[in-house]
Amino acid sequence: MKKYILYLLAGVAACGLNSCEDALDRFPKDRLSPDEFFHTEEECQLYTNDFYTIFPAAGTIYGETADIIAKTTLTSEVLGNRTIPAKADSWKWEKLRDINFFLQYSSNCTDEHVRLQYEGVARFFRAYFYFEKVKYYGDVPWVDRPIASDDQELYKGRDSREMVMQKVIGDLDFAIANLPAEKSVYRVTRWTALALKSRVCLFEGTFRKYHGLEGYESYLSACETASKRFMTESGYSVYTSGTTPYLNLFSSLKAIDTEIVLARAYNTAIGLKHDVNGYLTSITMGRPGLLKNIANMYLMKDGTPFTAQPGWETMQLPDESKNRDGRFAQTVRTPGYKRIDDTALSAPNLAATMTGYQLVKYLQAAKYDSYNASTSDMPLFRAAEVMLNYAEAKAELGTLTQADIDLAIKPLRDRAGVVNLSLETANAAPDPYLASAETGYANVTGDNKGVILEIRRERTVELLMENLRYWDIMRWKEGKRFEKPFTGLYFPGTGSYDLNGDGVDDICIWSGSKPSTSAPVVYELGKEIFLSGGGSGYVIVHTDYTRTWNEARDYLYPVPTDDRVLTQGAISQNPGWNDGLNF
Incomplete structure (x- = not known):
């Protein structure tokens, strides 16, 4: 029953x-x-x-893009070309x-x-x-x-x-x-x-804090109280079973209630299915790929930034994957990755991912790859988010202690095999990559700048593809991130490349005369694949779009005109949106 x-x-x-x-x-x-x-x-x-x-359906959850994942089509929010709808x-x-x-x-x-x-x-x-x-x-x-x-x-x-x-x-x-x-x-x-x-x-x-509205402290205090009560009374904890617990948490067919508080159920027997496997493996369903800017945010295992490593800018995937936060290899295909129920190594397929960082979070066995065949439950709330909420609220209030970090951040880093965050070290020397207007969040200031940036890093890599990122960007007032270049893997030039170190070429990039090659993906430079430096550099995507963000308008959506007309203007339009109505 x-x-x-x-x-x-x-x-x-x-x-x-x-x-x-x-x-x-x-x-x-x-x-x-x-x-x-x-x-x-x-x-x-x-x-x-x-x-x-x-609640959102599965595709909304795993299909999140914002400034973290690129697909063949960009949302109107990211492009900056939203229009005012009738409904x-x-x-x-x-x-x-x-x-x-x-x-x-x-x-x-x-x-x-x-x-x-x-x-x-x-x-x-x-x-x-x-x-x-x-x-x-x-x-x-x-x-x-x-x-x-x-x-x-x-x-x-x-x-x-x-x-x-x-x-x-x-x-x-x-x-x-x-x-x-x-x-x-x-x-x-x-x-x-x-x-x-x-x-x-x-x-x-x-x-409220980042948009200059009054009363932010009371909400952050309420967040702290609710989060702490959840953490101390609920019995939920970070799931740690197996050698790849983060990957396992999201590839499980049934939601793992050690950590997942609420999930949306899917089941073949009654025809409730979605398409995460097809989305992540097909060459015709958007070709989603993690962006280089986000890949750079994954720490080294010793807790130091990847972007502090010598030569990080020109590392190729086999080298940039070494000694990284365990969530990197449990989110994208890196050397050593094998599909569930398969013994063969699976390299990134650049025909199925625009950036080369092919996603594996939520990916199940290959038998679910056919259209609309996935049946894994989709998490709606999980303990890790609450823990990150707690740490961020206290950091923004200026009350965060090392004990709070040990309670809320350390379990997540322990699961990922990363050294714990140090409050003192983070605030003494904020990571310049995270503080940069080009690659990070330039509007974070104050004594807790370093630790706030580190918590944002943690949130980015932990909660990726969980339908939270766009709204994080909205609340942090960081919409200008959507205007930045969208890039992927680094390639030093034309040639054949083994992306996972198994001795087999995975992609051939050519110019001039097309070579004879056994690589499954063969792209002509400047026509089928573009590199940021022209003849070398990062895979660059969506070069045919000019993305714009209107700081005075785009943090709120326009009110549909039908409802403005229905109420004869009692429902006002949001700032910056001109719908042509005379009320």
Whole structure:
């Protein structure tokens, strides 16, 4: 029965992805009679199952790009060519209507324990819903009851960001107090609510700090408190089993609940599948590749920066992979890499990756490579994120201690085989690569500059491909990173190259007369592959685009024009976006 309910939940989630409804006045569930429902736990659970469709699908999670991964097409956010839409999925409100409907009539359940638990579920999802709205749009209308089609509140304007975020915190505190403490990798619990509060408060606190808004300290303090409680009470820890625990955590078919707090379920038996294997191995699905700037951020095992090594600028993959943070070889193909269930070495395939740094995070055995055949669960929240949130919040507040680092950062570095971070050393000599406007984050200042930069490094390599990076860039006010060159592996010139040291050539780069070669990938220089120095240098991608970022506009999305017209201008447009409307 439990397995059936789990599959039902996942199936409901899959069906919800195709929903087209976006009206706040929609009467939910085929005009369900409020007086006849929500009396039992089963009824409450069946109704609230649909709320889980609010979570991102697998492709959104592993398909993250931002400034860390390049694909054959770039997002409009990265390109800087967003336009103002008439409608937008990010401005849909139907799930809020369903959540508020449940909360209005949940009192039909006379079992107080059950009622409070499912009100906790609903308020968790209302908090999640509104957090997403604030991330996209800033100020948004707060609505906490079902609205009828003739209700004037349907046409109200925005409420302040502060007011909405305080309501979000209130909902999360209610959820924390009333959701069950038992772990459940497919249902929200007290620990999921604490993890979400940690995420919400770090985002809001750092967004306010770097965008010059008031009140950032209270949010960072709330993040610290929620994160610390999660870390000390939840029982979750960093998964360390096996010789490649980081890789194993993400390639497991079923979510590993040692560390993963909540996951989205996928299962072949009921047709819930995604395409991560195809995405990472196909030559026709985007050819994603890690960018050189991010590859450079992985430390050496002794804790020193890779960019402090002599000759790092011209190292080729076999050399740059030596003695690195273990997450490097568990995120991209490096010498020695073998596919799951395979004994043969697998080199990077430049036909399937634009940059040469071919991703392996989430990659399963080759039998899942065919179209839409992957069935691995997708993590939505995990303990490592909460630990990083805790360290960053305290660093931004100026209260971080070495003991905090030992609690929150050391377990992640231990798993990766990297020497622990030293607060004193980091602040005494901030890494110039991370502090540079060209390669790092130039807007970090103050006594804790060095350790903040190191925590950002840690977050970048630990949480890569988990649908968090774009929003990290937004809260840090670092959108100009999208304008920087997108590069990959270094090649000293034309010739044949063995990328994984197995004695077999993996790519041939030629100019002039095409050579005879056994390499599986053969590219003509200047036509099929471009190097940053012309005849040598880093693989450079997207040379045909001019990427721009408008600091005065692009940190928020434009409000769809249909909703501006519907409210006759009560919903104002975001700064810098001119939609041509006269209100």
